[in-house]
Amino acid sequence: MSLAQLKTENLAEGRQFPKLAYKKDKLFSKLINKEENVAVVGLGYVGLPLAVHMASKFKVVGFDVNESKVMQLIQHKDPCEELPEEEFKGKDISFTSNETILKNAKFYVVAVPTPIDNLKKPNLTPLKSATASVAKYLKKGDCVVFESTVFPGCTEEVCVPILERISRLKFNEDFTVGYSPERINPGDKEHTFTSITKIVSGSTESALDLVANVYETVVTAGVHRAPSLKVAEAAKVVENIQRDVNIGLMNELSQIFSVLEINTKDVLKAAGTKWNFHNYFPGLVGGHCIGVDPYYLISKAREMKHAPRLLERVREVNESMIPHIALRLERKLYARKFRKNSVSVLVKGIAFKENVNDIRNSKTAELCLELEKRGYNVVVQDPLADPKEVKRHYGFELNNSPEGEFDAIVLAVDHEDYKHLSYYDHLKNGNEETLIFDVKGDKKDKFPKEVYMSL
Numbered sequence: 001m002s003l004a005q006l007k008t009e010n011l012a013e014g015r016q017f018p019k020l021a022y023k024k025d026k027l028f029s030k031l032i033n034k035e036e037n038v039a040v041v042g043l044g045y046v047g048l049p050l051a052v053h054m055a056s057k058f059k060v061v062g063f064d065v066n067e068s069k070v071m072q073l074i075q076h077k078d079p080c081e082e083l084p085e086e087e088f089k090g091k092d093i094s095f096t097s098n099e100t101i102l103k104n105a106k107f108y109v110v111a112v113p114t115p116i117d118n119l120k121k122p123n124l125t126p127l128k129s130a131t132a133s134v135a136k137y138l139k140k141g142d143c144v145v146f147e148s149t150v151f152p153g154c155t156e157e158v159c160v161p162i163l164e165r166i167s168r169l170k171f172n173e174d175f176t177v178g179y180s181p182e183r184i185n186p187g188d189k190e191h192t193f194t195s196i197t198k199i200v201s202g203s204t205e206s207a208l209d210l211v212a213n214v215y216e217t218v219v220t221a222g223v224h225r226a227p228s229l230k231v232a233e234a235a236k237v238v239e240n241i242q243r244d245v246n247i248g249l250m251n252e253l254s255q256i257f258s259v260l261e262i263n264t265k266d267v268l269k270a271a272g273t274k275w276n277f278h279n280y281f282p283g284l285v286g287g288h289c290i291g292v293d294p295y296y297l298i299s300k301a302r303e304m305k306h307a308p309r310l311l312e313r314v315r316e317v318n319e320s321m322i323p324h325i326a327l328r329l330e331r332k333l334y335a336r337k338f339r340k341n342s343v344s345v346l347v348k349g350i351a352f353k354e355n356v357n358d359i360r361n362s363k364t365a366e367l368c369l370e371l372e373k374r375g376y377n378v379v380v381q382d383p384l385a386d387p388k389e390v391k392r393h394y395g396f397e398l399n400n401s402p403e404g405e406f407d408a409i410v411l412a413v414d415h416e417d418y419k420h421l422s423y424y425d426h427l428k429n430g431n432e433e434t435l436i437f438d439v440k441g442d443k444k445d446k447f448p449k450e451v452y453m454s455l
């Protein structure tokens, strides 16, 4: 569709493109010629790779409130262990925890956390605070792009008012905004910042052009121009909700099949021979994306007086996998006449998924707490997680050289270090009676069936 057609269609729908903030490409050429800077606010799993890739073409300043993280970044060490040291080499980037650096930028990208609170409601505190930092240094002609995952409408309803109020500048006249969700998958070396199509959106036509031009320069896979900020915001939550729902269905099935004494993986293998069957598997849904983002849309839907019944039920099903696993283990142990206070369980892996050190919203950690609550002695092992962080977040001492024979071993997270272990390797921490609970459920052939359990 041509631009003229697009304009006609939007005008027909009663939607007018706002007045242009600046001439198309003027800021872009300044950025690409390094006469102006790009600032990245929040240098975590999302912000750091973004900043470093941007710095292959633009002059970038990276700002993060976490001073110790910034100290490591200055020495080209990524605390998230996603970027190797050589990725920093030859990049035009500086790191700081001093927000005044933002006064040197014209194009800002905000990539701060968007967690949920104890009531599972969006916690927008970091986003509001990062927006306020940008607002203090906002100048005429600037563009602010948000990458954090939010609910549809958040950029315009929450961030723009903060930018206007603090900067005293006028939205879409003095400054513009964009929204471009991040789709990276930590630990995934194939789908990276440059190889994933980037969804971009802008508050004006020229902002959309600018945001698209900036990302196109560094993202090899190219960009998808969404028609509005809200569409781009919704697209991101929907990607994760789709996974949540599909995994939720598998989790519900696996709970039914455990009662029917059928192995879920066997069922899915058989059903998967049909051409249009989608392959999803049961499991613990943790981390800061799939287990969190649905609550953003749920909360927005509720605010708009719509009850998102399916999304809420799916969240309940996925959360119920923790007591489900604990209960199944308990029943089997009971059947073996174990006394609760003498039962020892070794849990292998506490990161929220395989091959990452990230323990945020770890459902394995919740499983360990659930087992402890039921009176078991739980020992947790993880070769990647930071012991201090585990202690700080969950109160466990990590033990990476556990000794003795455990009554049950939970294969919770399939880190590379565990993948190739045989039954006999696991038996170093057990005996022939030791139960093996394989959460991923793909090691059935490795273990005697009398001791093997899975989802």
Ligand SMILES: NC(=O)c1ccc[n+]([C@@H]2O[C@H](COP(=O)([O-])OP(=O)(O)OC[C@H]3O[C@@H](n4cnc5c(N)ncnc54)[C@H](O)[C@@H]3O)[C@@H](O)[C@H]2O)c1
Pocket (backbone or CB within 6 Å): 041, 042, 043, 044, 045, 046, 047, 063, 064, 065, 066, 069, 111, 112, 113, 114, 126, 127, 129, 130, 131, 133, 147, 148, 149, 150, 182, 183, 184, 185, 186, 288, 289
């Ligand atoms: N990690 C992922 O896999 C992933 C993937 C896609 C989208 N996202 C989304 O991207 C956003 C960022 O996630 P992340 O995993 O990179 O988080 P993170 O916790 O790894 O990093 C966020 C960084 O922001 C910094 N920060 C917090 N408040 C700040 C402020 N006011 N000013 C400056 N810096 C501040 C923190 O110190 C931290 O270093 C979230 O909305 C998340 O949902 C994450």
